[in-house]
Amino acid sequence: xxxxxxxxxxxxxxxxxxxxxxxxxxxxxxxxxxxxxxxxxxxxxxxxxxxxxxxxxxxxxxxxxxxxxxxxxxxxxxxxxxxxxxxxxxxxxxxxxxxxxxxxxxxxxxxxxxxxxxxxxxxxxxxxxxxxxxxxxxxxxxxxxxxxxxxxxxxxxxxxxxxxxxxxxxxxxxxxxxxxxxxxxxxxxxxxxxxxxxxxxxxxxxxxxxxxxxxxxxxxxxxxxxxxxxxxxxxxxxxxxxxxxxxxxxxxxxxxxxxxxxxxxxxxxxxxxxxxxxxxxxxxxxxxxxxxxxxxxxxxxxxxxxxxxxxxxxxxxxxxxxxxxxxxxxxxxxxxxxxxxxxxxxxxxxxxxxxxxxxxxxxxxxxxxxxxxxxxxxxxxxxxxxxxxxxxxxxxxxxxxxxxxxxxxxxxxxxxxxxxxxxxxxxxxxxxxxxxxxxxxxxxxxxxxxxxxxxxxxxxxxxxxxxxxxxxxxxxxxxxxxxxxxxxxxxxxxxxxxxxxxxxxxxxxxxxxxxxxxxxxxxxxxxxxxxxxxxxxxxxxxxxxxxxxxxxxxx
Numbered sequence: 102x103x104x105x106x107x108x109x110x111x112x113x114x115x116x117x118x119x120x121x122x123x124x125x126x127x128x129x130x131x132x133x134x135x136x137x138x139x140x141x142x143x144x145x146x147x148x149x150x151x152x153x154x155x156x157x158x159x160x161x162x163x164x165x166x167x168x169x170x171x172x173x174x175x176x177x178x179x180x181x182x183x184x185x186x187x188x189x190x191x192x193x194x195x196x197x198x199x200x201x202x203x204x205x206x207x208x209x210x211x212x213x214x215x216x217x218x219x220x221x222x223x224x225x226x227x228x229x230x231x232x233x234x235x236x237x238x239x240x241x242x243x244x245x246x247x248x249x250x251x252x253x254x255x256x257x258x259x260x261x262x263x264x265x266x267x268x269x270x271x272x273x274x275x276x277x278x279x280x281x282x283x284x285x286x287x288x289x290x291x292x293x294x295x296x297x298x299x300x301x302x303x304x305x306x307x308x309x310x311x312x313x314x315x316x317x318x319x320x321x322x323x324x325x326x327x328x329x330x331x332x333x334x335x336x337x338x339x340x341x342x343x344x345x346x347x348x349x350x351x352x353x354x355x356x357x358x359x360x361x362x363x364x365x366x367x368x369x370x371x372x373x374x375x376x377x378x379x380x381x382x383x384x385x386x387x388x389x390x391x392x393x394x395x396x397x398x399x400x401x402x403x404x405x406x407x408x409x410x411x412x413x414x415x416x417x418x419x420x421x422x423x424x425x426x427x428x429x430x431x432x433x434x435x436x437x438x439x440x441x442x443x444x445x446x447x448x449x450x451x452x453x454x455x456x457x458x459x460x461x462x463x464x465x466x467x468x469x470x471x472x473x474x475x476x477x478x479x480x481x482x483x484x485x486x487x488x489x490x491x492x493x494x495x496x497x498x499x500x501x502x503x504x505x506x507x508x509x510x511x512x513x514x515x516x517x518x519x520x521x522x523x524x525x526x527x528x529x530x531x532x533x534x535x536x537x538x539x540x541x542x543x544x545x546x547x548x549x550x551x552x553x554x555x556x557x558x559x560x561x562x563x564x565x566x567x568x569x570x571x572x573x574x575x576x577x578x579x580x581x582x583x584x585x586x587x588x589x590x591x592x593x594x595x596x597x598x599x600x601x602x603x604x605x606x607x608x609x610x611x612x613x614x615x616x617x618x619x620x621x622x623x624x625x626x627x628x629x630x631x632x633x634x635x636x637x638x639x640x641x642x643x644x645x646x647x648x649x650x651x652x653x654x655x656x
Contacts, residue, residue, distance in 0.1 A: 103222040104151045106175040112150040120157055126508055127153065130544075133512045134519070156547035160228045164215065169205045187217050227546070227553065230563060236324075238351040240331060241360075244338045257336040261465070261621075263448055264295040270446045271299045275391070275418055282444035283397055283421040287457060288614025289466050290448070291622065292422050293326060296393060297333040299420070303391055304361055305339045312357075312388045314412055315365045317395040318405075320561060321568075323348045326395065327365045334363075347371075349561065355385075372404045375411045386414025397421025401436045425610045464621035469613070470629045474517055476510045479636045495605045498534065504602060504635065505537030514600055514633060515544055522550045522577055526595035526629070529571075530580040531612050533601050538580045541600075545578055552578035593625055594618075600633045 104112060116123060124144065132139035143149060162168050173181065178197055185192045185200050188207045192200045207214035212230070219228055260268060267284060274280050286292035300313050315330075317323045327346055334342065343360050347353040348367030353374065374381045382389070392412050399405050400421060413419065421441050448456045460466040482490065482500060489497035496504075504510065521528055522545070532538030538554045545552035553567045553576055570576040572593070597616040603609050618624030 102151065102224065103172055103176065104154060106177065106180075107172070109145070109147045109150060111175075112147065112154060113145060116150065116154055116157070119159075119162070123157065124153075130508050130512060130515075131547075134515045134544075134548075152547060155225050157543045158228075160230065163224070163228045164209055164230075166205055166209055169208060170201065173201050173204065184218070184221050187221050188214055225546075230560075236346060236351075238346050239354065240344045242331075242334055242338050242342045242344065244340060258294060258332075260295060260298055261291070263460075263463075263465075264291055264298075267292075267295050267446060267448065268298050268302075271296075271420070272302065274444065274446065275299070275303070279416060279418060280444075281419040281421075281440070281442040282446055283423060283441045285423060285445055285447040287448075287460060287466065287617070288424040288610065289617035289619070289622070289624070290460055291465075292424070293329050293395075294333070296420070296422055297326075297329050300330065300363065300391070300393065301334050301337050304334075304342060304363070305337065307361070307390055309340060309361060310359050310388055311390045312362045312364065312385060313391045313393065314389060315363070315393045315395065316368055316371070316405075316408065316412075317348075317365070318368045318399060320349055320367070320564075322395055323365050323367055330363055330365070368399075368405055368408055371408045371411075375407050376404075379407070379411060382412050385412075386417065389414055389417050391418050391420065394419070394421045397423040397441070398425060398437065401433060401440055406440070424614060461619065464619045464626070466617050467619045467625050468627040469617070470627055472629060472631050474513060474631055474633045476513050476633060476635050478507060478510045480504055480507075482637070490604065495603055495608065501533040501601065502536070505533030505540075505600075510633070510635065511537075511541065514541065514598075515548075517631060518545065518578065518598065519548060519550075521596050521598070521629075521631075526577075527571065527574065527593060528578045528596040528598055529594055529615050530578055530598045531601045532580055532582050535582050537600070538582050542578070542580045550578060551576050552580060554580045556582040593623075594628060595625065596629045596631060598631045598633075602633070602635060602637060 107115070113124070128139075128141050128144055131144070176184070181197065181200055181204065182192060185204055188204060190200070190203045190207060192203065195203070204218075208218045209215075216229060218224075219226070267286065271282075271284065274282050284292060284296065286295065300315075303313060304311060315323075315326050317326060323346070327344065331344060334344070341360050342363060343354075343357060344363045345351070345354045345357065345365070347364050348370055353366060353371065354362060354364060389412055392409060394400050394405075394409060400409055409419065419441070448459070450456055451459050454462075457466060461468060480500070480503065486497050486500045490500075518528065518530070518541070530538070530541065532541060532554075535556050535558075538556065542552045542554040553570070555564050555567050559567075567576065567579060571579045574593075594616040597613055599609075599612050601612075603612075613630050616625075616628030616630065620626050
């Protein structure tokens with residue numbers, strides 16, 4: 102390994118430069134987690150320093166030219182020559198400095214070069230970036246004919262009876278001119294699939310040239326909707342249609358021709374367009390038949406509302422989708438209801454039961470084994486943090502950082518994570534902030550478990566690969582900050598581990614919802630929700646959020 106050529110003193114300095122104060126934290130944390138005594142001098146042994154460096158070194162750092170140069174300075178000349186050979190670099194008569202420059206250029210410049218470097222020195226696979234996959238902005242669908250049958254890429258998912266009930270009620274409501282309504286279906290009950298059945302029927306009944314726009318706030322939600330539509334439409338298409346991605350690097354199709362169009366658009370992209378020109382979609386108003394807003398509880402935020410209104414012509418209909426059609430604030434909830442004409446379509450509640458109970462009985466939703474992890478840590482909010490909580494209806498970032506950096510709390514979290522890892526559970530971990538997520542992930546890697554961190558800054562290709570690895574059981578713990586609460590489908594999740602305190606009913610429902618898919622739809626019979634509970638002073642009833650979820654947590 103490349104670190105074997107670097108002295109103990111230099112390794113220690115590298116770690117201190119990369120993560121100031123880390124080794125001091127680990128002196129207390131590692132023995133507390135393992136319940137085994139650790140002589141501090143053992144932690145600073147070269148073998149331990151290498152183990153810590155491999156766990157805590159950021160994958161981007163290994164591709165940094167300055168860092169690579171400083172590491173290769175310690176490699177013996179014959180080993181550098183062997184590495185150059187492995188990289189297929191012609192280095193005859195080259196000086197050590199020239200060889201090193203060529204090696205760094207090859208490692209930085211090509212994916213294959215980095216792979217050779219990692220293999221040569223036996224470095225961990227998590228340093229390897231994912232190759233970027235460029236998704237097409239548009240797909241064209243022609244209705245099948247006997248001479249030209251449409252290739253089928255997936256099995257057709259027939260709606261279950263409770264989903265069919267929602268479908269027919271939506272169709273009835275869409276028969277009303279300029280109708281607006283919210284569809285409320287619990288997370289895990291198939292609201293996206295049911296909605297696509299509604300949308301495909303709209304396209305098959307509307308004249309050629311109709312446009313349906315699906316709005317979502319995250320890339321995961323956008324891609325999930327695009328794929329679900331494609332999988333449904335290829336089975337039921339009766340008209341020519343183009344499906345468009347309009348988020349991230351994909352542009353909105355202002356000139357999409359005369360074909361019918363299904364457009365999945367990111368709120369942020371459209372918000373920028375509307376800010377520059379409030380009438381940017383006006384020329385499409387006569388064709389936009391329907392706008393569908395995923396996670397509709399966000400609709401009344403000023404920018405989101407402006408986007409929805411900018412898309413809607415005088416005859417456009419509007420459907421909102423949500424598992425929790427409300428806001429923590431009563432006035433906001435009232436405003437949301439009014440925006441959707443105070444009309445809601447939901448599952449019927451059986452007498453003496455609840456929607457959640459009915460879906461659990463039918464194995465559509467998993468049973469929830471709810472467990473509290475009490476840390477007995479006291480966190481006092483400052484006056485400014487209390488004001489922010491009142492204004493933003495959730496804990497401010499500074500307070501979450503303070504909670505996430507508390508190592509006595511982290512010791513209890515890691516102890517429990519290791520127990521779940523030893524039980525072979527697949528775990529979604531919701532961290533307090535990015536630093537907290539990276540810290541917990543690195544420690545799990547240090548202890549020998551497969552774990553990965555992602556957040557809003559993780560590049561799209563890497564994010565997709567991590568999610569796929571988690572789905573396929575190649576990754577045991579997926580730690581995240583703020584991006585897997587919606588639009589993430591991993592039906593075989595065993596544990597949802599919530600370390601992030603929240604006062605948002607909506608956010609909390611989305612986090613626990615990641616583990617709710619039952620065996621009837623490819624999930625698990627039960628999912629454990631581990632909820633870290635602290636003593637947070639100064640904001641009222643600590644259990645206010647959790648009272649909303651009694652039906653989920655109790656049979």
